[in-house]
Each structure stands twice: as structure tokens, then as C-alpha cells.
Amino acid sequence: MYRTEDGEDIFIIDGHVHFWDASKENQKNVHGAEFINCFYAYHTSLSPKEVQWTREKFEKYSAEQMYNDLFVDGPDDMAICQPTYLYDFYTEGFNTTERNATMVEKHPDRFILNGAFDPRDGEEGLEALHALSEKYKLKGIKLYTAEWKGESKGYKLSDKATYRYLETAEKLGIKNIHVHKGPTILPLNRDAFDVADVDDAASSFQNLNFIVEHCGLPRLDDFCWIATQETNVYAGLAVALPFIHSRPAYFAHIISELLFWVGEDKILYGSDYGIWTPKWLVDAFMKFELPDDVAKETGVSLSRQAKRKILGLNAARLYNIDIEAKKQQLGLLHQVAAE
């Protein structure tokens, strides 16, 4: 919980966390090394100095560390584990559903475990999706469209094969599709970060929610346009939010554009842990106010209610979480009453 200066408790659902292993032992090749190098550059370039980790810790952190960073030291009440497999880069995978499950099983009340699929896995992959869904009662799926697989350097949501998987997800009751757009879309002569395929899939699958992680960055402009047309497209704040520390003016512009085009009911907080830690992010976000000139130009406001929604209520709606019941279950009401 985050307690405001005026004493309100805000329930926080972190929409995007990982429990990865990028240790040297697990790196398969140079790509594995460069993948975590890139994440580490994101970490060091945007985190405040005092919360930066060593490279060693960043490559592999313990379950205890993660629990502490999210829920003890950090204000998260719940978190959604979003897997990224990367078997072409890491021997045991980078951040698989199974690895995340070892974390979730220790603290089932705290986590929502999402799965993943890869449309290039054919029939076998569809069967695996059935099995995964049955085993973990999935409500959400994370897709990384830039994942390398053999000769392939990625796929699109508009691919026929992806459609088959999305149809299956819908049948299985998996409603939330988190999309991470990465570089290297094929063919290589097109824009590597094009988000048009999200538009395509979102129009075709009206019963699914598409949460676009990184709010479409580096194609925020194209993404905002899509999100205004499609009622089932949401913005995940990961990557944009950390700018609140080093470049608050940029963050002000980003959040005001998102509020204007996407709206406060469709923006979700996510720390992207372990790239960033929740404590400073949530603290800065709660204290953040839009500069007058930005608010005036866009005509939006980042009210307390908007913050409540972004930090927890929106994710609770997508994942059917009864916040009052959850507070009871986590002993948070008791704790508040005792203070």
C-alpha cells in the first residue's frame, strides 16, 4: 500500500514484473549477453543513483530479494509476472512461466502468473498453451514479438498463425494479451517498431484486452492514434514512468498525451522489475503534478482518482480482483486498523 500524506491508502498492482536468470552460466551466446546488457543500460540510465544495482545482482536476483523489493521495501500489493522466454539466448530460458511460478507458488496471494505463447510453434505450441492454461489457470499472456527463434527474428500479431493462438486464448478464457513490441520486425525494410499489427489484432478480437507495454514506445505517436480507435487497447507505463526522475518534463508530456488519447481508465502502472524497483517509481508518481502549461494545452489532469486507477484499479478490473477482499486476505485492513 502507498499511504498518501493526507492518510489515504492506495492499493497498488504492479502490472509488469519479471523473475529472470540472465547469469553468465545461463547465457547461451553473445545475444544473451547483449540482451541483459541492454536491460542494464535501461536500469542505470534511468534509475536514481542510490537505487542502482551491480551488474552481478542485476543478472540474477533471488526470490527473497524480489519479494522484498516489491512488497516490503516497495509499495506494491500485488504484481503480475510477465514471462519472456528467449530460449535462443538463454539455456534455461530468460524468464519463463515455470521460473516465475516458483516465485508465485511461494506467495500465491501476491502474484498473478501470466503465460506466453509463440505463434511459430505450430500445433505443438497450441497444445502447450492448453496445458499451460490448465496448469496455471491463466488470465493473461505476454507476447514478445521480437523474439528470435532459429532463423526467424520475430513475428506480428496480424500473422495468420498468431490469430490461431489468439482464438485459442479466447476459448481458454485468457482475456488479457500483454504485448511487448521489440525491434527487428520483418521484413527488415519496414519500421522495426511498427505497432499497426496491434490495431489489426485488437479490431479482430474485440473480447480480448491488448495491453501494449511501454505504451508503444518508441512509437507512442502511432500507438496513441490506435488506442483512440480501439476500445480494447491499453497502455502499460513501463519504460515511460522512470523518466519521472531524470526527465520529468518529458514524462509530463508523455503522460498528458496518454491521458488525452488513451484516457485514465486504460493506463496501467508497471515497474518492469528488475529493470526498475517500485518504491521510487510509485513515490515519484504519487508526488507528481502536471506542469500548468502542459495541463492547459492538453486539457487533461492527473488527479488523485486518475492515479488510483493507473496504480491499481484498472489492473484490478482487467484481472477481476476484488480489492477490498484482497486487502482482507493480505491482512492489510487489520494492519491499518492497528496503526
Place this chain on the structure above:
Amino acid sequence: MNMMQTGRVSEVLARLAYVTDPELDEPVTELGFVTGVDVDEAGSVRVGFRLPTYWCAANFAFLMADDMRREISALPWVGAIQVELGEHMYAETINRAMKTGMSFQDAFAEEADGNLDEVRQIFAIKAFQRRQLALLDYLAGLGYGVPALLEMTIGDLDALDVSPDGRKLIGRYLERRDIPGAAGPSAPAFVDGMANGLHADTYNAHRRTLRRVTVNVEFNGALCRGLLAARFGEPDPSLPDEPTLLDFVRRVVPGGTTAPH
């Protein structure tokens, strides 16, 4: 290195300053992408460059390398040219293409289904929109109202008597004015990305489109600089001394209407 070679290195750098990152619309020299320039006695040139991540878009990397090669070849004394990208997933492919003069299509035969004209045009239009917003805000700050801006021709704009800052913004905008479609001096100075004329009743919507594009590019620029600094262990660059386009948008520089924050 002798004096002639030192002079030639400067000449190469001056040419490289014309090469921009297609997405960020800023010179590769200012972005810190160029790591070294060597010129030997025979006039052979070697340029080393790097990008903020190993994963940066391959097509943009190729475009920048190709543009560098083309700019350098304009120098009369140049012999062999070697443009070398370091630490990138496609470094080998791109460097080989640069060495042998291959086109993008040939270099990426199996992973491409055409040339880079379309993607280049998409980002050239975004650059055009971003430059237009900076200029519109600057002119609004000088007191030009919407009707005056809509009536202004390319010739009128070019003839405006403004400060050096303003002149620079006009120059940058006019460099890109032909991107949506070729236009003569009597054509309207300001059009949308499809070369359509602007109208008073849709002017605000147009401005918001420009704004969205601009915010995105500014943000990506900041991200790229941060990632580059972190990757190569250099100090995080502070905000540049020169006003950025975002400063013009936020009106914190001369011509703006509010004081700096």
C-alpha cells in the same frame, strides 16, 4: 598524422554532420554515434560508429552507414571508404555491405522484401512535422495568429526578418518542406503530412498531431542518449545547452511566452 590529414579529418567530420538519425532527425555527430575518423596518406577514409544498443533497428543502422559513405564520397580527394559499425547484431552484414557497395536489398536479401524508400519517407515526414511545430510555436510567440500563419507562403516565410534563432528554425523547416510534396515559393508555407492545406477549424487538431509526433521523438532522443551513455560507461549527458525543440514547444526559449521553469 600530418597537417593535411588533420584537415581532412575535419572535412570528413563536416560531411558527417549532414547525416542524421532518420528517426531522431539529429546529426550522428551530435548524437555521439561517430567514434573515430582516420584518413591515411592515400586519402583512404575509415569511420567507426556505434549505436545506443546492440538491438537498434537494422534498417536505420544501414541507412546511417550508407548516408555516411555517400557524404564522404563527395569530398574530391577521397580514395577508399570504410564505414564500420561496432557491437551491433547486424554489424557483420552491414559492414560487409559497406565494403562492397551492396544495396540494402542485396545485403538483407532473405530478410527484406524491398528497399528502404518507404520507411525513409515515413520518418522524413515525422521530421517535417516536428520541424513545423517548432517553427509554428516560434512564430506564434512573435505574435503571428492562425490566419496569418495559414495565409503565409513559402516565399513569405523565407523573407521574414527574424533573429538568428528564428532563421535557423525557418531554414530547418524549409529544408524539409518538399517532403510531403514538391512546392514552389507561392505554395502555402504550412501543410500537413499529406501536403494538404490547413484550415482554421482543423488547425488545433493538426497541431495536436504534430505535438504527438514531437513528444515521441524528443522522448526517444532522450532515451537513446541515456542508453548510449550507459552502454559505453560515459557520464550521462546533461540537457544540452542549446535549446531543444522541446524547449520551443514548451515556450521556454526566446520567442516563447512563459518564463523558464
